[in-house]
Amino acid sequence: MVQDELLQNTDLDELESISVNDEKIEKRRLRPLASFLDFDVSHRPTQAKDRISKHRVCRGIVLGVVLIALGLVSELGVWGESSMFSKIDNLPLPATAGTFSASWLFVGLGLFIIVTRLLLMFYGRDFFIGHKFAAVVIQKPFEHGSRMADSLSEYLGVRYRTRIVNVLGLTSFTQHIIDLQHPNEAKTIPLYITKDGENITRKWQELASQLKMPALFNTADGVIEIKPEDIQKSLPDLIGEGKIPVTDKDLYKIPKSFRIVENADTCQIDPQIRDSAFSMFAGILCFCSFFSIVFFGLLFHLSTSCLAIVPAALVLFVLIPLSLFFRRKRIIVSPNGIRIKSRWLFFPSFGFLIKPDSLEYIYVVHNSYDFKYTLVIGADGQTTHIGRGLPKDDLEWLRNFIDAQIKRFVCRRKA
Numbered sequence: 001m002v003q004d005e006l007l008q009n010t011d012l013d014e015l016e017s018i019s020v021n022d023e024k025i026e027k028r029r030l031r032p033l034a035s036f037l038d039f040d041v042s043h044r045p046t047q048a049k050d051r052i053s054k055h056r057v058c059r060g061i062v063l064g065v066v067l068i069a070l071g072l073v074s075e076l077g078v079w080g081e082s083s084m085f086s087k088i089d090n091l092p093l094p095a096t097a098g099t100f101s102a103s104w105l106f107v108g109l110g111l112f113i114i115v116t117r118l119l120l121m122f123y124g125r126d127f128f129i130g131h132k133f134a135a136v137v138i139q140k141p142f143e144h145g146s147r148m149a150d151s152l153s154e155y156l157g158v159r160y161r162t163r164i165v166n167v168l169g170l171t172s173f174t175q176h177i178i179d180l181q182h183p184n185e186a187k188t189i190p191l192y193i194t195k196d197g198e199n200i201t202r203k204w205q206e207l208a209s210q211l212k213m214p215a216l217f218n219t220a221d222g223v224i225e226i227k228p229e230d231i232q233k234s235l236p237d238l239i240g241e242g243k244i245p246v247t248d249k250d251l252y253k254i255p256k257s258f259r260i261v262e263n264a265d266t267c268q269i270d271p272q273i274r275d276s277a278f279s280m281f282a283g284i285l286c287f288c289s290f291f292s293i294v295f296f297g298l299l300f301h302l303s304t305s306c307l308a309i310v311p312a313a314l315v316l317f318v319l320i321p322l323s324l325f326f327r328r329k330r331i332i333v334s335p336n337g338i339r340i341k342s343r344w345l346f347f348p349s350f351g352f353l354i355k356p357d358s359l360e361y362i363y364v365v366h367n368s369y370d371f372k373y374t375l376v377i378g379a380d381g382q383t384t385h386i387g388r389g390l391p392k393d394d395l396e397w398l399r400n401f402i403d404a405q406i407k408r409f410v411c412r413r414k415a
Helices: 009-015 054-079 093-120 200-211 235-240 280-299 309-325 392-414
Strands: 017-020 023-026 036-038 046-051 124-129 133-139 146-151 157-167 171-181 189-194 215-219 222-226 258-262 267-271 328-334 337-344 352-354 359-366 373-379 382-386
Touching: 054 093, 124 189, 157 200, 157 222, 157 373, 171 200, 171 382, 189 200, 200 215, 215 359, 235 359, 235 392, 258 392, 267 392, 280 309, 328 382, 328 392, 337 373, 337 392, 352 382, 359 392, 373 392
Parallel strands: 157 215
Antiparallel strands: 017 023, 036 189, 046 124, 124 133, 133 146, 157 171, 171 189, 215 222, 258 267, 267 328, 328 337, 337 352, 359 373, 373 382
């Protein structure tokens, strides 16, 4: 059963492609339209669809209608005698003329949202998996569907990967994707998509078994094959068995990107980079909102009770955005596992602990939405991204260093 929801409108730009040696190769990795998908491949032939949900379309249309209504009401209020602005200090006509333009901006934005939501209903992908071949059909408005098919023997395997989804530059979440990978990403078929990664490795192993294909993981250096019996093993067990190599070469040749504090019981690692999804653009918008509140409060000589909102605006639009923007993460490795903390304006949080038995993998990956490298720590469906934007070599050093600390604190303790 497939439940379709649109993640972000920008995902549609993944359908752009170039032609090299008559093969269609995606400029960027194909992003799914659905936020949840469960492709049942236990019985074949089978098919699934990746579409924007009707609920998402309806919510967009309702929002567009509300914006249009606000714009029209504001416009009528400006020209009517009951205009809010006409009662404030008897403002002259030129001061109200700016409100006329702002009103039509609301109307235009509402129309834009409605039109784009309606067009998105005609975007989508259809997938088909049989016993010997698979096919992908890409649907676009005003165009015939583009069909691409290939033999199942040409597919590389069942790949598990994670990707960061940025939400309006304010926050982000991790999306877990299991797909049937083809060398041409346009032919890759998503099998399972979720924001909740609980039991994701079990699902990964199940899908690989059903399709009788190798299990793959997407790293910064490409895909690596994971043996079926190792998929659900904990990282400390894999390190202890020697299946995850740990090298002592340059182990304490610490890059400038990190600060290390060690003692007999713990190892504290501080990446020297802000680690937040809060963008510069979102921060500027928050600052502008705060100063706009102060400016209009002084301009219209609002009462003392109305100006009491300024302290709340200071917290909401200045202090909180500053904390989010400059947030940094701290990693503490100990015999109890790995604790991840966030530092908010130099005050560290208690964080959360990943126990050794829950720790599944640590890899360096390449983000598809901003093309930055990051270290991913996976633990029983909980995914943490560390050091996004640091050089790849520095992150590879960090991965090996954390593995070495796990070997030091956890593996030796088990032994």
